[in-house]
Amino acid sequence: MLVVIWAYTVGGLPEVRTAVLGLAIIIAGVAGVSLSFADPVLGDFIFPWGFTTATWGAARAIQHRARLTAELHEAAVRAEEDREGQAARAVPTSAAGSRARCTTSSPTPSR
Numbered sequence: 263m264l265v266v267i268w269a270y271t272v273g274g275l276p277e278v279r280t281a282v283l284g285l286a287i288i289i290a291g292v293a294g295v296s297l298s299f300a301d302p303v304l305g306d307f308i309f310p311w312g313f314t315t316a317t318w319g320a321a322r323a324i325q326h327r328a329r330l331t332a333e334l335h336e337a338a339v340r341a342e343e344d345r346e347g348q349a350a351r352a353v354p355t356s357a358a359g360s361r362a363r364c365t366t367s368s369p370t371p372s373r
Contacts, residue, residue, distance in 0.1 A: 265292060269314045273321025276329070285318050 265288060272284030289311055296306040 265310060265314055266317045269317040270321045273318035274325045276325065278322075281318070281322060285315070288314055288318075 268288055269285065272288065273281055275281045275284065292310045292314060293307060296302050296310070299306060
C-alpha cells in the first residue's frame with residue numbers, strides 16, 4: 263500500500279522529469295524487494311509494477327487536468343477583465359453619441 267501512495271505522490275509532481283525519475287526509483291525498489299524473496303517469480307515483479315504505474319499515471323492525469331483547469335480559469339478571468347474594460351470604454355462613447363443625436367435632431371413641430 264505504501265508503494266501506491268508513493269507512486270501517487272510522485273506522479274502528482276509538476277515536472278515530468280522528476281515524476282519519471284521518481285517512478286523509476288519506486289520500480290527499482292519494488293524489484294529489489296521482489297528479488298529478496300526466496301523464490302521470486304515474474305508475477306512478483308509485474309503485479310506491483312502494474313499497480314505502481316497505474317497509480318502514477320492516474321496522478322499524472324489528475325495533476326495535468328488541475329493545471330489545465332487553473333490555466334482556463336486564468337484565461338476566463340482575463341477575458342472578463344477585457345470585456346469589462348471594453349464595456350467601460352464603450353459607455354462614454356455611446357453616451358456622447360446619443361447626446362450628439364439629441365442636439366442635432368430637428369425640433370418637433372409646435373401645436
